[in-house]
Amino acid sequence: MNLDKILKVVERPSRYIGNEFNSVHKDLNGINIRFGFCFADVYEIGMSHLGMKILYHLLNSAEDIYCERFFTPWVDMEEQMRKNNIPLFSLETKTPARDFDFLGFTLQYEMSYTNILNMLDLGGIPLRSDERDDSYPIICAGGPCAYNPEPLAPFVDLFMMGEGEEVMMEVMDLYRTMKAEGKTKDEFLAEVVKIEGIYVPKFYDVEYNEDGTIKSFTKNYDAAPDTVKKRIIKDFDKCFAPDNIIVPFMEVVHDRIMLEIFRGCIRGCRFCQAGMIYRPVRERSPETLLSLAERLIKNTGYEEISLSSLSTSDYTRLKELTDGLLDLTEEQKISLSLPSLRLDNFSMELMQKVQKVRKSGLTFAPEAGTQRLRDVINKNITEEDLTNAAQMAFNGGYGTIKLYFMIGLPTETNDDIAGIAHLADEVVSIYKHTPNEIRNKNLRVTVSVSSFVPKPFTPFQWVAQNTKDEIFTKQMFLKEQINNRYVSYNWHDSALSILEGIVARGDRKLADAIEAAFKNGARFDSWHEHFRPDVWYKAFEQAEINPDFYNTRERDYEEILPWDFIDVGVSKKFLISESEKSKRGETTKNCREGCSGCGVMQAFGGGLCG
Amino acid sequence: MAKFRLQFTKYGDMKYVSHLDLIRLFTRIFHRADLPLCYSEGFNPHPKMSVLLPLSVGFESACEYIDVEFRDGVGMLDCMKKLKGQLPLGMEIPQITQLNETSKKAKAIRYASYEFRFPAPITQEQVDEFMALSSVEVIKKTKRSEGLADIRADIMDMYVTDDGVLRAVISAGSEANLKADLFVTALEKYIPDFCAGDYSVLRTGILDERGISMM
Numbered sequence: 001m002n003l004d005k006i007l008k009v010v011e012r013p014s015r016y017i018g019n020e021f022n023s024v025h026k027d028l029n030g031i032n033i034r035f036g037f038c039f040a041d042v043y044e045i046g047m048s049h050l051g052m053k054i055l056y057h058l059l060n061s062a063e064d065i066y067c068e069r070f071f072t073p074w075v076d077m078e079e080q081m082r083k084n085n086i087p088l089f090s091l092e093t094k095t096p097a098r099d100f101d102f103l104g105f106t107l108q109y110e111m112s113y114t115n116i117l118n119m120l121d122l123g124g125i126p127l128r129s130d131e132r133d134d135s136y137p138i139i140c141a142g143g144p145c146a147y148n149p150e151p152l153a154p155f156v157d158l159f160m161m162g163e164g165e166e167v168m169m170e171v172m173d174l175y176r177t178m179k180a181e182g183k184t185k186d187e188f189l190a191e192v193v194k195i196e197g198i199y200v201p202k203f204y205d206v207e208y209n210e211d212g213t214i215k216s217f218t219k220n221y222d223a224a225p226d227t228v229k230k231r232i233i234k235d236f237d238k239c240f241a242p243d244n245i246i247v248p249f250m251e252v253v254h255d256r257i258m259l260e261i262f263r264g265c266i267r268g269c270r271f272c273q274a275g276m277i278y279r280p281v282r283e284r285s286p287e288t289l290l291s292l293a294e295r296l297i298k299n300t301g302y303e304e305i306s307l308s309s310l311s312t313s314d315y316t317r318l319k320e321l322t323d324g325l326l327d328l329t330e331e332q333k334i335s336l337s338l339p340s341l342r343l344d345n346f347s348m349e350l351m352q353k354v355q356k357v358r359k360s361g362l363t364f365a366p367e368a369g370t371q372r373l374r375d376v377i378n379k380n381i382t383e384e385d386l387t388n389a390a391q392m393a394f395n396g397g398y399g400t401i402k403l404y405f406m407i408g409l410p411t412e413t414n415d416d417i418a419g420i421a422h423l424a425d426e427v428v429s430i431y432k433h434t435p436n437e438i439r440n441k442n443l444r445v446t447v448s449v450s451s452f453v454p455k456p457f458t459p460f461q462w463v464a465q466n467t468k469d470e471i472f473t474k475q476m477f478l479k480e481q482i483n484n485r486y487v488s489y490n491w492h493d494s495a496l497s498i499l500e501g502i503v504a505r506g507d508r509k510l511a512d513a514i515e516a517a518f519k520n521g522a523r524f525d526s527w528h529e530h531f532r533p534d535v536w537y538k539a540f541e542q543a544e545i546n547p548d549f550y551n552t553r554e555r556d557y558e559e560i561l562p563w564d565f566i567d568v569g570v571s572k573k574f575l576i577s578e579s580e581k582s583k584r585g586e587t588t589k590n591c592r593e594g595c596s597g598c599g600v601m602q603a604f605g606g607g608l609c610g
Numbered sequence: 611m612a613k614f615r616l617q618f619t620k621y622g623d624m625k626y627v628s629h630l631d632l633i634r635l636f637t638r639i640f641h642r643a644d645l646p647l648c649y650s651e652g653f654n655p656h657p658k659m660s661v662l663l664p665l666s667v668g669f670e671s672a673c674e675y676i677d678v679e680f681r682d683g684v685g686m687l688d689c690m691k692k693l694k695g696q697l698p699l700g701m702e703i704p705q706i707t708q709l710n711e712t713s714k715k716a717k718a719i720r721y722a723s724y725e726f727r728f729p730a731p732i733t734q735e736q737v738d739e740f741m742a743l744s745s746v747e748v749i750k751k752t753k754r755s756e757g758l759a760d761i762r763a764d765i766m767d768m769y770v771t772d773d774g775v776l777r778a779v780i781s782a783g784s785e786a787n788l789k790a791d792l793f794v795t796a797l798e799k800y801i802p803d804f805c806a807g808d809y810s811v812l813r814t815g816i817l818d819e820r821g822i823s824m825m
Contacts, residue, residue: 005808007626008668014631017623019699021638247638249627249698301638301696332641333649 001094006080014250015043016077018091021247022300024060024067025092032064032176036090036100036137039108040115041526043071047246048254050308051106051143055164057242065172068092070103072115073122075523075530081122088123097123100137101175105156107145110503111496111526113152116141117518120155127515128154129202134185140171147230147277148456150562151506151514153201157189160197161566162230163263165240167197193224197231199566200224206508212549214507214560229567232604236263236282243295247302256304256337257296259289261321264609265310266591268598270378270582271367271409273455274310276570279600280609281314281591286321293328305329306337313342314592322350343389348396361400361444362393368409369419375585376411378578383423390427391434399440401427407474408452408466408497410582417474420447421481428486448490449478451497454551455504456563457570459578465501465551468494495533499525501551507562510550512543571599611648613679614689615662615713617705617825620671624700629664635698636676643692648679662716662824663782663816669790671813675824677709677716707825714824719783721766723815724790729807731774736801741768748796761796764788782816 007013037056039046046052052069059067068090073081080086087096097103097119105116117127120139126132129139141152142160149159160167171192178188193200203224207215219226233239241260248255264281265274284292293305305325309315322338329336336354341347343362366386368374374381393401405420424447431443451471454460466474471494482489503510516539524530540547555561557576564572574597581588588596591609595601601609620627627635637657640647649655662675680689686706693703707713726732740746743762750759764781765788771777780788790813794806816824 004810008808013626013667014628017626019623021642021696021698249631249635251631251634298642301641301643303637303641333647333655 001086001089001096003086003094006077006084006086010077010080011074012250014248015071015074016091017249018069018094020249022244023069023092023246024056026060026066028066028093030064031066032179033062033066033102033172034095034100035059035065035067035172036070036097036103037067038070038103038105038116038119040072040105040112040119041108041524042074043248044250044252046071047248047252049106049108050258050260051108051164053242053245053258054240055104055106055168056246057244058165058168058240059172061240062169062172064176066092068095068100070097070119072112072119072524078118078122078523088119098125098136101179103137103139105139105141105143107141107143107152109526110145110151110500111531113503113514114518114522114525116152117155117515118523121518127518129157130154132157138175138185138188144273144277145504147273147566147568148504148506148563149199149201149566150508151503151510153508154511155515156201157185158192159199159201159228160231161199161228161568162197163233166231166233167195170195171198190221190223193221196225196229199228201508204565208509212509212546213555214562217560217562217565227565227567229603230277230569232280232569233263233282234604237284237288241284241292243292244299245296247300254306255302256306257293257300257302258306258308259293259296260284260308261289261312261315262309266314266609267311267380268378268578268588268590268596269367270376270459270578271406271452271455273458276457276575276598277568278310279569279598280604283315283317286317286324289321290324290328293325297328297332297334302334304335304337306339308339310340311342312338312340313344313347319346322354326353343392345392348392352396361402362398363402363404364389365404366423367404367406368412368416369405369421369423370416372585373409373412373416373419375587376582377409378582378587380587380590383426386423387426387430390430394431394434394439397438397440399442400444400446402446402448403427405447405449406452407449407478408471410460410463412474414477417478418481420449420478421483421487424482424487425484428484431486443486445484445487446490447482447487449475450492451494453497453501453504456561457568457575459575459582461505461561461575462555462557462559462579464554465498466494467552468498471497496525496528496531498547498551499533499536502547503550505550505562507550509543509545513539513545513547516542567603569598569600569603571602574598611679611681612684613677613709614684614686615707615709615825616676616678616689616703618674618676619702619704620665620669620674620700621702622670622700624698625668625670628667629661632661633659636678639693639696640678640680642696645684645689645692646681648681660716663719663722665813666789666791669811669813673813673815673823675816705825714818717784718818719816719824720781720785720819721779721817721821722782722790722813723777723779723817724793725812725814726776726778726790726794726809727812728774728776728809730805732770732776732797732801732804734770736804737768737770737776740797740801741765743800746796746800748792748799750792761788761792765793765796777814779817779821 140158141156203221209215262283264278367379475491520535522535647657659678746762766779768778
């Protein structure tokens with residue numbers, strides 16, 4: 001495929017060339033399975049994603065599997081490709097998508113779904129499973145959004161639930177055998193569904209009540225499981241972790257080594273999907289991590305290393321790990337970044353060591369403005385925690401503080417919103433009481449407010465999302481409340497959060513609307529400059545779908561939810577109990593203070609929650 | 611501390627790697643090769659290296675230069691050996707030289723030589739007619755302004771090879787710099803019936819005032 005003609009006219013052509021250091025090149029003669037790993041966004045976003053790096057190298061560790069990468073071509077490239085009849089091609093060998101055995105999409109955010117359809121379309125692949133014969137690749141998907149697979153059910157042949165490291169190779173082994181035997185796609189799907197964690201949508205039928213809710217969700221094939229249980233890695237310390245990740249030519253969003261220190265989260269914030277679906281907490285030992293870090297530094301030449309987890313401070317052996325990493329990085333002039341640290345004496349000391357000279361800003365996420373609402377969402381930090389942290393930051397010479405909040409949380413009142421402004425004022429007043437000699441000369445407090453989106457498998461999966469008008473009214477109310485020259489206030493257009501809310505809790509019927517939106521021209525919806533709500537609302541009309549049904553409707557506990565057939569480990573009973581506790585404003589202890597009985601222990605056997 | 615000049619190539623898809631990306635790429639190549647870089651002082655230290663003459667994205671090159679400083683104990687052979695296996699496809703390092711006070715600086719650059727391949731070849735007659743012109747005016751854009759400029763003096767020499775490749779030597783460097791694509795624009799403007807079409811560019815040399823390479 002000669003791409004020179006079009007690469008010379010598009011922006012950032014290095015998005016499309018491949019050949020980066022550590023990218024994998026294989027002799028196609030020895031290959032039995034060609035797997036196209038697809039990330040439905042541009043190169044620089046996709047290449048920042050740790051999961052892709054893991055699965056790319058895991059798949060390529062098998063001699064007869066060749067995993068190559070696909071990203072969504074940016075709009076200028078799409079235009080050129082369509083004009084010149086160039087199909088979607090892989091980065092490694094520039095092979096058309098159609099020629100692969102599998103195309104596997106990682107579902108990281110709902111607003112990438114139209115890009116998935118666009119990628120299939122650019123590959124000359126019919127969008128719907130039932131329109132694809134055996135000559136087309138098997139379309140599979142996984143990742144966090146796969147926990148509600150239904151809006152994509154008609155497009156995807158099979159979903160993998162849970163951690164790809166665990167299930168991927170079993171699927172490949174089965175495929176290898178069946179391909180050698182000359183079996184058909186249907187025969188393969190009938191067999192692969194017996195592997196735990198695999199969901200094949202066509203083996204299930206959905207019936208609806210008159211009000212649009214689900215009447216029944218039943219399998220039409222005996223061997224398909226009644227509930228699809230997610231897969232997890234039991235021994236995370238011993239699990240596969242690549243030490244030779246690809247080093248992109250262009251600057252990608254997370255252009256550094258990411259060291260995944262643990263999976264899962266002990267906190268149990270009720271709005272947070274990641275905190276529920278990635279349970280149980282499993283750590284890697286400092287020994288494993290230091291050895292991995294050393295190899296990664298050597299094999300990539302990266303100048304920065306970052307810890308990756310949902311909450312760095314909850315890593316039990318953080319001091320040991322950071323001491324070891326500091327030795328490693330200081331010697332080699334590599335910078336170390338420590339995201340999502342809780343501010344306490346230890347972390348302040350640590351940050352002084354790491355940053356040495358530059359005092360960049362600090363970020364806190366109280367999420368809600370009053371203690372009452374923080375209890376409702378189980379964000380277990382108090383106003384005192386925040387004021388102590390702010391005092392520590394100002395004593396340490398920091399002058400820029402960012403505060404993250406959400407509006408539209410369940411039970412929220414104007415008092416809670418006004419509380420956001422009060423907290424910001426409080427931070428300013430702490431600064432003013434900090435002695436001149438030690439505090440930073442400049443103060444800047446930024447209040448950044450996003451709109452809450454209820455997600456499946458959280459205690460808030462039943463609640464109504466605020467309407468556009470409600471959100472707007474709240475945003476404006478907060479604006480009036482903030483009257484402090486040191487405080488700046490950021491908020492976002494709610495249209496995107498609302499659409500995300502619709503798709504996140506969507507069912508199979510919604511697939512028609514997603515397809516219509518794509519056909520109406522929706523692309524890169526998560527990119528502000530390309531998001532066009534009108535295109536989506538037209539699509540809802542075309543598909544005869546009332547979007548309010550999905551986001552502004554409160555569900556009751558008895559309703560069959562589209563994702564109920566999936567077992568993420570955390571039980572529905574636990575989610576209901578958390579939902580009830582939230583209504584009473586009761587908090588739940590974190591996993592280390594006391595087991596809350598979320599169900600993950602029973603699901604995967606004891607002794608796992610680290 | 612030892613300063614080196616590396617000659618490197620940008621063939622194939624390497625032509626799409628921009629100047630900024632190239633600096634980052636080299637930093638990582640040197641890290642992997644275990645060649646200890648020297649860093650600038652200050653709040654935000656960066657490795658001491660510079661590309662002698664940046665190349666536009668989309669052009670290939672057989673002859674680019676980068677100067678780099680390494681900490682003690684790095685020798686030329688050492689450098690060559692360690693860089694082996696660390697370079698991306700399309701990038702080679704055919705030559706390395708250690709710099710001293712008498713070495714040529716970047717400001718000594720006067721010319722660059724190029725090869726142009728056009729879909730419909732250009733003829734020697736067309737080239738001769740062009741070279742006979744006393745003035746060649748094109749619209750030259752700078753950061754601040756845009757205006758008509760006479761670039762005739764920036765075109766030193768050119769001829770067509772038996773294979774129909776156009777070889778040209780044009781001004782380069784800090785005193786006068788003619789970009790290869792602007793040069794092609796001029797050819798299109800002044801040579802009747804010549805259309806550059808979807809052409810490719812290969813830089814073949816970077817030269818001082820005597821036409822000698824920068825090595």
